Amino acid sequence: MREFKQLTSIAMVKNFVQSHSLTFLFISRPDCSVCHGLFPQVQALMSHYPEIKPGHINADQVPETAGEFSVFTVPVLLLFVEGKEYLREARIVHLQLLDEKVGRIYKNVAG
Helix, strand or coil, rough: CCEEECCCCCCHHHHHHHHHCEEEEEEECCHHHHHHHHHHHHHHHHHCCCCCCCEEEECCCCCCHHHHHCCCCCCCCCCCCCCEEEEEEEECHHHHHHHHHHHHHHHHHHC
């Protein structure tokens, strides 16, 4: 399983996204049962994509996340390529479809 960098401020999030060519953000809340069930599965999925730098944001801890990334529910999964959002999944995430979408982008960018 991949370790996700804990991002604790909006400045830290912005810097993280701009500092890497491929970044993945998992935005959640502590009281979200869907988030708790999905996070370990996404960690395992990210192990297939070593070039993607994964980060985790607690939306309660970084409330500016909602405005910055237009987040209205959690979990939200975002994939950035060169600082631009390429993929967004929210609430109910189908892991096989997510894997296929990330794989296509990854192959074109990193491969």
